[in-house]
Amino acid sequence: MAHAPAIVTLDALHAFDTVLDARSPAEYALDHIPGAVSAPVLSDDERRIVGTLYKQRGPFEARRLGGVWVARNIAQHVQRLMADKPAAWRPLVYCWRGGQRSGAFVLWLRQIGWAAAQLQGGYKAYRRWVVQQLDALPPRLTWRVLAGPTGSGKTRLLHALAQQGAQVLDLEGLAHHRGSILGAWPDGQPQPSQKAFDSALVDALRRLEPTRPVWVEAESRKIGTVQLPTTLADAIQRAPRVELEVPFAARLALVRQDYAWLGRDPEALAQRLAALRGLHPNDTLQRWQQWARQGRLDELFAELMALHYDPLYRRALPRGVATTVWPLPDVTPATLQATACAWVAAHP
Structure with a gap:
């Protein structure tokens, strides 16, 4: 040779x-x-x-x-x-x-x-x-955005779509973060450096076929400590969206399940909430921190969703973007799998 x-x-x-x-x-x-x-x-x-x-x-x-x-x-x-x-x-x-x-x-x-x-x-x-690749690759792809307020099951639906053979880009998986003040991963795994995130992102983008749609969650320009490249953030903002509409009780149950691990260290959870200082009245923040220390997670998460995350989501909605509202009765695995099957059939 x-x-x-x-x-x-x-x-x-x-x-x-x-x-x-x-x-x-x-x-x-x-x-x-x-x-x-x-x-x-x-x-x-x-x-x-x-x-x-x-x-x-x-x-x-x-x-x-x-x-x-x-x-x-x-x-x-x-x-x-x-x-x-x-x-x-x-x-x-x-x-x-x-x-x-x-x-x-x-x-x-x-x-x-x-x-x-x-x-x-x-x-x-x-x-x-x-x-160079971060600048060139995102505009070449056809994006479909999963949107919806906290607890709508976007990440689980994204994974269900991948299981059905759809092309997906899991930005939170690459960033090792859910994108909120409580979004750190439960295993304590740190986020990658910005350069490492960029490398992983390019590696993922290069595997996607331009001739098929790519499903991605609606994300802000920053996920924890890492930043999305401008071309990708802009592409996500402009792409057609599917807005998941899920009953509040079902969303709260999902949030309670995904973030139950925060209850292992009540004081650490209370300290995380301190990042909201200045965004909400002091008495509201003190009440949330007290609930965190007392382990009253159902009450805490319900108010965080109603008073913080849902208003924040509504303010961030892009204007003039094609949006399809998709009601879901719940976010059980069966419902998400059935939804993923229907979407893949409609968008092969």
Whole structure:
């Protein structure tokens, strides 16, 4: 088999068996190419020390020390990560700018006999490409928006649509957040960085077919701490909407189910509600915090929906957008599955 060229562009990304991220663990954690395996040639501490030595004593001393660490770390990766890789294995390696870290790694791998290649421009080139894709991809797709006030079952219906074969974009899933002050995920999983969210979003957008509609929930421009790209937010605002109309009691039952975990730590819930200070009268906020501490979640969620979330939703409704109202008697799995089947039949 002919060896891959030593340096390739992003266009060749999917021609390789494995993508290796040679940057430090902290750089990888902030963002990386989806599916890339972390194989740092310098640890976070080693990278910091080499950088300091470069500034204080010059490039030669920095490279003399860094070279020892790079060689040792690459040897460990070959021994641990690549012990079972066949001779025909084709890895692609990248670092920050496609410089010395990935270059050294590729040299080692090619000396062993693998057809390794280096990503031209490294992560910086990839990041520029992500920004370009975020601008270019959303306008190419045909969007259908699921709308409705809190507790309408939008996320569950989105998942039901996916099960029926519809194209969906789960923004809250990518953001690891439900998009409200109580929207953090119950498992304590933090939100991704903005760059990591962008990467995951581009990866999801590229999998969607422009010839078929894409279902997405109505979202604000910000989901927790991450921001939607302007092109996507604008596309969602302009797209035809299906407005779910669900009885308040059914919505409250769903909210009570989805957010029951907040009752495990009453004081933490009361502190979360402090974010509403200035948006509601002090006595209202104090009452909600007291209910939180007392575990009176039914009363708390009912007033939050009636006095905060529902008015907020109505104020955010876009004007002049084609809207179809879809009444649902409840948000049980059977009802949502039947609705998803009907929609997929109408919008294949």
